[in-house]
Amino acid sequence: YELEIRPGWSLVSFPYLIDDNSLLSMLGEGIIIDVISAGLAATWIADSLDYFGSLATIECDQGYWFNNVRTESYTVVLNDNIPCDRCSEDTDGDGSYDSAITLQNDYNFISYTGSNNSSIDDAIPEEFSNCFDKIIGDNVSALCISDNNDECFWVGSLADLGLNMNSGYIVDVSESCLDDDGLLDFYWDCNDDFSRNNDVDFQLENFDFKVNQSTLQSFYYFNRSSLDNLDFNEGDYILVYNDNVLSGSRAW
Numbered sequence: 001y002e003l004e005i006r007p008g009w010s011l012v013s014f015p016y017l018i019d020d021n022s023l024l025s026m027l028g029e030g031i032i033i034d035v036i037s038a039g040l041a042a043t044w045i046a047d048s049l050d051y052f053g054s055l056a057t058i059e060c061d062q063g064y065w066f067n068n069v070r071t072e073s074y075t076v077v078l079n080d081n082i083p084c085d086r087c088s089e090d091t092d093g094d095g096s097y098d099s100a101i102t103l104q105n106d107y108n109f110i111s112y113t114g115s116n117n118s119s120i121d122d123a124i125p126e127e128f129s130n131c132f133d134k135i136i137g138d139n140v141s142a143l144c145i146s147d148n149n150d151e152c153f154w155v156g157s158l159a160d161l162g163l164n165m166n167s168g169y170i171v172d173v174s175e176s177c178l179d180d181d182g183l184l185d186f187y188w189d190c191n192d193d194f195s196r197n198n199d200v201d202f203q204l205e206n207f208d209f210k211v212n213q214s215t216l217q218s219f220y221y222f223n224r225s226s227l228d229n230l231d232f233n234e235g236d237y238i239l240v241y242n243d244n245v246l247s248g249s250r251a252w
Contacts, residue, residue: 001081003166005032005068009213011138013063013111013168016081023051026058027066031074034067036215038109060084061101063109063168065215086113086190103173103184110169114188117162120154125189131177136170141219156221157250163188209237209249 001016018025023035023042033044035055042053058064061084068074101110114123120135120142129152135142142158163169177184232252240248 001078003076003078005066005074005076006213007068007071007073009138009215010066010068011063011168011170012066012166014058014060014078015084015086015111015113015165016078017058017060017084018078018081021057021059023056023058026078027076031068031070032066032076033069034065036065037062038107060113061111063111063170065109065168084111084113086188100185100187103171103186105173105175105178105182108171108173110171110186112163112165112167112169112188114163114165114190116165118189119162120159121152123163123188125187128177128184128186131174131184131186133172133174135172136217136219137167139213139217143221156219209239209246211246211248 003012003014005012014026020026027035029049030044030046035042035051035053037055040053040055042051042055044050045052101108103110112123124132130144130146130150133144135158137158140156140158140161142154142156144152145155146152173184234252236252238250238252239246
């Protein structure tokens, strides 16, 4: 199994592990220098040739921010890999299955183990349809807009793109969905009929408009605009500036 990590920060997850799932065994030496998950973090210490911090291992159900210090992409290669349990099946062959993700109130870093490129509506089972207010990925996000019938309508770039098995996501869990212990055992719907080929592509092609990905990313949603009065053409870009510094871009 191979996972490509872009330069700078990326929000990822792993559908496969190896027997030794420590950070050093999974990521190698000195290229991914920072790893962050929910309430946990580790950094690479060159003098010790190892990671130090509260985060020690990569887990199947977690999402992670990785900081690739290189100027080019780095490929994580897992030989003799073990598939993570998914779709309520014993895919790792250990005699049991555990594809549930235990979530708490507020924000959680989670993996995605459903059908690749599924829409959010299809990937979230009906029993959890009102448990998430927002889902955040790497340079993408989606917001739940409830209608008069309390039905969730997802909007945003992630709603258009669908969910990817190699990506990590940050989900905001509603308190109303938690049990008496303050937890929610969540799972993704894995109906392969839901997977789709999505023609929407938000990847940046014009590198003159490239920005550095940050863990402090922000997203803006507008319910009204006058952009229809402007003359946009295919290949044009909408650019966002902060004090004359390019901080965001998206192809029209």
